[in-house]
Amino acid sequence: MSLTATPQMVDQTRKRKTSAWGETVRALPWLLPTLIMIVAVVLYPAGLMIYTSFFKYNAMGIRRSDEPVGLDNYIGRAGALTFPGVPIERILLNTVVWVLVVVLVTVLLSLLIAQFLNKPFRGRKLLRLFIILPWACSVVMTTTVFRYGLQQETGLFNRLLVDIGFLDRAVAWTKDPTSAFWIAVFVAVYVSLPFTTYTILAGLQSVPVDVLEAAHVDGANSPQRYWSIILPLLRPSIAVAALINIINVFNSLPILRLLQETPGYHTGHITTTLMYEYQTALGPGVSSALSVLNFLFCLVIIAVYLMIVQPTKEVA
Numbered sequence: 096m097s098l099t100a101t102p103q104m105v106d107q108t109r110k111r112k113t114s115a116w117g118e119t120v121r122a123l124p125w126l127l128p129t130l131i132m133i134v135a136v137v138l139y140p141a142g143l144m145i146y147t148s149f150f151k152y153n154a155m156g157i158r159r160s161d162e163p164v165g166l167d168n169y170i171g172r173a174g175a176l177t178f179p180g181v182p183i184e185r186i187l188l189n190t191v192v193w194v195l196v197v198v199l200v201t202v203l204l205s206l207l208i209a210q211f212l213n214k215p216f217r218g219r220k221l222l223r224l225f226i227i228l229p230w231a232c233s234v235v236m237t238t239t240v241f242r243y244g245l246q247q248e249t250g251l252f253n254r255l256l257v258d259i260g261f262l263d264r265a266v267a268w269t270k271d272p273t274s275a276f277w278i279a280v281f282v283a284v285y286v287s288l289p290f291t292t293y294t295i296l297a298g299l300q301s302v303p304v305d306v307l308e309a310a311h312v313d314g315a316n317s318p319q320r321y322w323s324i325i326l327p328l329l330r331p332s333i334a335v336a337a338l339i340n341i342i343n344v345f346n347s348l349p350i351l352r353l354l355q356e357t358p359g360y361h362t363g364h365i366t367t368t369l370m371y372e373y374q375t376a377l378g379p380g381v382s383s384a385l386s387v388l389n390f391l392f393c394l395v396i397i398a399v400y401l402m403i404v405q406p407t408k409e410v411a
Contacts, residue, residue: 141390144383152378168384175373175385181360189276190365194396197283198340202333204284205291212292213299230289238353241282245269269356272363279354283347291336298332299325338397345393366392 148168151159170176176183212223229237244252247267256262269275302325310320351368360372366389374382 144386147379148383148387150380152380154376154378156378164380168380169388173377173381175381175388178360178373178377178381181369182362185362186364186366186369189362190367190392193276193280193283193365194341194344196280197287197344198337201284201287201291201340202295202337205288205295205336206329206333208288208292209295209299212296226292227289229286234286234347235349235353237286238282238350241278242269242353245278269354272355272357272361275355275357276351276363279347279351282350282354283344286350287340287343291340294336295329295332298329302328334401337400341393341397341400345389 149163149165150161151164151168153159164171166174168174173179208226212219212226241252244250245268247253247265247270250265253262253265253268257265266274268278306324307320310324315323345367348367348371351363351365352371355363355368357363360369364372366385370382370385370389373385
């Protein structure tokens with residue numbers, strides 16, 4: 096049986112559309128400052144970055160020609176992915192390892208710490224305050240402490256490792272690209288733990304106690320309750336914490352720049368620090384090209400993560 100639209104139905108549909116447009120217009124003055132901020136801080140710089148990636152510049156940032164060079168800044172003879180002397184395969188691998196290890200270790204440790212901080216015990220408030228200190232401190236300041244503490248001759252961490260017998264002699268940790276990279280991984284996890292822990296802790300405190308008690312009465316032990324009830328309810332909190340950590344990890348230039356004391360193009364770089372090297376040596380053209388690739392790389396990782404975790408999936 097086919098339905099025929101009556102004049103009353105058409106009139107009601109028209110009124111609903113008019114009302115929706117009216118609500119949008121009324122909300123526009125309130126949304127306008129946010130839209131202007133998004134355009135000025137996000138869209139315009141992103142568009143300028145893409146535009147710059149198609150022109151040649153010198154190291155001083157002066158454009159060599161008004162003619163676009165196509166993909167030459169990407170895959171040309173001196174492109175972002177093909178510049179002579181740059182171990183680009185190792186740097187891309189470092190970037191993947193950097194993101195996966197830092198985010199995965201941070202989330203797992205934060206789950207353990209948040210679960211512990213969620214339990215009632217004497218001094219819990221003081222311990223929660225102590226956990227947040229690395230987040231309250233500047234990333235540059237924290238990284239600088241590790242950098243000077245790991246100096247070969249005068250570093251306190253080196254002296255401690257030698258005194259307890261862990262090392263036979265002091266090591267120049269930040270002079271070697273590989274060891275400096277893994278120290279940067281440790282520092283990145285250290286500074287990321289407070290935010291991730293508090294995000295997961297907020298999710299833990301929203302878990303209904305009566306549901307856990309009912310599961311306990313039904314015979315579910317602690318691991319079963321955690322795996323079947325708590326962890327699924329924590330999916331949104333974990334997703335938010337992981338996504339913000341992924342974005343922060345891609346922007347962790349201070350950590351890697353301060354801890355990598357080896358100059359030039361080497362195997363301790365990730366794409367973010369390589370952009371800085373390109374900016375200094377080749378100008379903004381090649382650096383912008385690598386920035387575009389880095390942005391796309393970040394989007395791919397986030398998309399894969401969302402497909403796997405599915406944070407908006409309903410808990411059965």
